[in-house]
Amino acid sequence: MRKQIAAANWKMNCTFQEGEKLMDNILEANISLSDHQLAIFAVPFPYLLMTRSAVELEKNYFVAAQNCHHQKSGAYTGEISAGMLHSMNINYCVVGHSERREYNAETNTMLAEKVNQCFENFIIPIFCCGEPLNIREAGTQNDYVAAQLKESLFHLPADTIKNIIIAYEPIWAIGTGKTASTAQAQEIHQYLRSVIAGQYGEEIANEIPILYGGSVKANNAKELFSCADVDGGLVGGASLIAAEFIEIIKALK
Numbered sequence: 001m002r003k004q005i006a007a008a009n010w011k012m013n014c015t016f017q018e019g020e021k022l023m024d025n026i027l028e029a030n031i032s033l034s035d036h037q038l039a040i041f042a043v044p045f046p047y048l049l050m051t052r053s054a055v056e057l058e059k060n061y062f063v064a065a066q067n068c069h070h071q072k073s074g075a076y077t078g079e080i081s082a083g084m085l086h087s088m089n090i091n092y093c094v095v096g097h098s099e100r101r102e103y104n105a106e107t108n109t110m111l112a113e114k115v116n117q118c119f120e121n122f123i124i125p126i127f128c129c130g131e132p133l134n135i136r137e138a139g140t141q142n143d144y145v146a147a148q149l150k151e152s153l154f155h156l157p158a159d160t161i162k163n164i165i166i167a168y169e170p171i172w173a174i175g176t177g178k179t180a181s182t183a184q185a186q187e188i189h190q191y192l193r194s195v196i197a198g199q200y201g202e203e204i205a206n207e208i209p210i211l212y213g214g215s216v217k218a219n220n221a222k223e224l225f226s227c228a229d230v231d232g233g234l235v236g237g238a239s240l241i242a243a244e245f246i247e248i249i250k251a252l253k
């Protein structure tokens with residue numbers, strides 16, 4: 001079975017102590033994950049080691065960075081490279097979240113370089129794509145997200161891209177309380193998979209987890225995750241509340 005993933009994105013939230021407590025509370029629920037199920041915590045850089053220690057003995061619980069730089073190393077004060085993350089045993093990194101695309105001017109081309117940096121350093125990118133409201137209203141969301149995949153991912157060889165995780169996150173649903181309907185989510189996830197299949201073939205397309213992100217909560221996760229092409233969620237707000245995220249992990253197929 002394709003991997004099913006509950007990924008938390010803490011963004012720029014929580015003090016260190018609040019983060020420790022949140023991890024304790026989630027892990028106290030003792031949710032045992034099957035081989036195909038993963039829980040990944042994308043935490044602020046200074047909390048990576050604390051979170052990594054917290055999950056060290058847990059099966060299929062992992063830690064992710066929320067970003068990395070697109071260059072290997074150099075005079076980029078305040079930045080973090082994929083190589084640095086690898087040297088800290090961090091295995092995942094969110095790449096191209098819509099907030100970074102908007103506030104940090106991250107382009108599809110720059111994201112292709114970040115994806116390369118991740119793979120060169122044995123880090124699995126959780127690659128985010130998704131359309132803003134005006135594109136959804138114009139009905140051109142499929143072309144928009146297909147271009148994001150093509151421009152940032154389709155230079156990768158098949159045996160590399162097959163390891164990626166994609167998160168489809170309609171921008172109009174992030175932090176707004178508006179969730180895509182299950183029909184909307186399934187339709188575009190299926191479309192994204194067909195775009196990947198067109199480039200790399202069905203077998204590879206069927207291996208890649210495509211997560212849904214955008215106001216996933218305990219009360220809608222099960223329904224969203226039940227869609228055939230939705231392989232879990234990338235979760236912002238609800239991942240900061242232990243009781244919510246516990247239910248979201250439990251909602252994985």
Ligand code: PEP
Nearest residue numbers: 174175213214215236237
């Ligand atoms: C996100 O941070 O990627 C996200 C989907 O946020 P929220 O769940 O709060 O909409």
